[in-house]
Amino acid sequence: MLFLQTTLNGLVLGGIYSLAAVGFSLVFGVLGIVNLTHGIFVVAGAYAAMVLYAKLGMDPLLAMLPIGALLFAVGYAYQRTVIQWAISRASLVASLVVTFGVAMIGRNLLQLVFGPDTHTITPSYSFSSLTFGPLQIDVVRLVALGASLVLLVLLALILLKTHFGRAIRATAQQPLAAQLSGLNVRNLHGLTFGLGAALAGTSGAIIGIVQPFSAASEVAWTLNAFIVVVLGGIGSPAGALVGGLLLGLINAYTAQYIGPSLTQAAMFLVLVVMLMVRPNGLLGNAFGESR
């Protein structure tokens, strides 16, 4: 029974990791950018949900929609200006430095506006739990897993079934060919980045209910996203899901059977092993084969 409970805990935790990482994975896969601002989008989503809940009484799950829309616009503008300029004037590597710098600015701005204190969002259901016989599960984390699955399926459908999704895939696979076919690649890069930011922001709304956050938490979410992508594979929602769930399970089994203090060590050990054995992750690079 302990094993079942541990597995359940791991899967639920993995759902949060997946949701928080999918935007990072998309941007990495399509644009080739390691977006170190990703954690800022996650935390900004959490702060936005907190404000909407405190000022308007809007449930954080409902607030995912306006937050997604807002961060989509922010992400689009950010990519079309700062990142695009950096890449066009230097190289793709410059984006790493630029996003790192913007993340530091973003963190300090969030601290300036919201203060350095730890915050939480506490809707009425945030302390509820479900019991299945001897198994116990936190409702909010279950909701996070559900929301994660829904958003990942939606993203997969968008990428597979819509013109926009096909254009993104085409751009990721052969940017030059896509451009020659009449696609506005720069605009598509902006839209993809916006989509990534929107997904990060919506995950932040859920993370805000699940655990305390402050501006300083952004580092952990960028790092988690990076590990998830390395584990699962680049660019695909399925990769993010697999990577997230795997990370959650590694975390849970290590905490239960080896020692909770070694969870991060185990995560990084797996990261190193994956980079050596299968650097493209379990599901590979969704856009890589045509490149």
Added chain:
Amino acid sequence: MDRRSFLKTGAALAVAGAMPSVARAQESTITFGGSIPMTGTAAETGLNVLYGYRCAVKYINEEMGGVEIGGQKYKLGLNLFDDASDPARATTLIQRQVDEGIGFFLGSFGSNIVLPTCAITEAAGRIMVQAGGGSDLIFTQGRKRVFGIFPRASLQFVSSVNMFKTLDPKVGKISIMYTNDAFSEFQATGARKTIEEAGIEVIDYIALPAQVSDVSNVLTTIRQNAPDILVCTTHDETSTLITRQMVATNTNVPMLYQTLGPQTAGYRDALGNYANGVVTQAYWSERATFECEYFGSAAKFAEYYAANFDRTLTYHMASGAVCILAYVQAAKIAGSLDVDAVRDALSALDYNCFYGHLRFTPEGDGDPALLGPLLVQRQAGDIEVIAPGEVASAKPIYPAPSWQDRA
């Protein structure tokens, strides 16, 4: 400028640059240097300590017109920088201030920051008085110029165990949870030793990583082992996370005891009524009956603070303020601002103030018999002192109601 004049001017400038803060004090201001977490993970409590420093300086400058030392009146000044909860940044800031000649330092918050920074001030022959580092390592490595308001971590649990022994039904087994950092681990080690010496079994001794994002699995263990008391020697954010997940997974224990966290406004905001029944440590209470020439009494300190600052008062503000008072009182006794004389006076300080009876052990930490923690429990929204018995304002609620009954 001829060669002789050039050398004279150069020598004068070099001497002026190398003069420590004692020289600055001649300009009638005593400047305290240091760093404090104004941002980053330790910022919530770091700011609390900073507000305590500011409160004492404001009171002494504005209400007392400064302080008289060796026949001369001085104002106080703070020269504190944001270390962003980062030990590496803090050490750079402290080294720079040491190079600038600051002689009197106030501590940062968090043993992981205080430890490397006090090593710098000690090596430079400067003094640090701090209310942010309780790790044993700060006090057991032979330093002579580092003073802590709190007893070292391993000695902070005596009053807690005394309280545990009075509980009915009898406490038979305790689980301990700590994070992998200098303060938390030492406090947990001290707690374990003191609890076992009292004949109570420690059934779990669980180390968490320094940064914690999930404790679901640890709570599974707690539910299975069902301790009478769960002791968490964790910091603010982790304590909040643990309690939230305990509520959400319906993990009930007769007593949840967290050394840091429940004192903060963030914890209370996050947990609402669920914060009721949680036991924590407080090193000061505004209900205490201590009196002194500064502020008047504990209650008057709280009154003065509330009238001048808008950040919610916790014991950390009082602990921060008393660092300044310790310096001032020691300098008064020494009759000078000579660093060695002030150090000797601090070492021998035996002074009653609004905070309590201020005395340091030979190793520099607060005397555990005089400056050990009060134990407090939130009961129906009010903070009540539940131990030691002689200053208790209420009896402990034990066993605490289930989370469902606290909603």
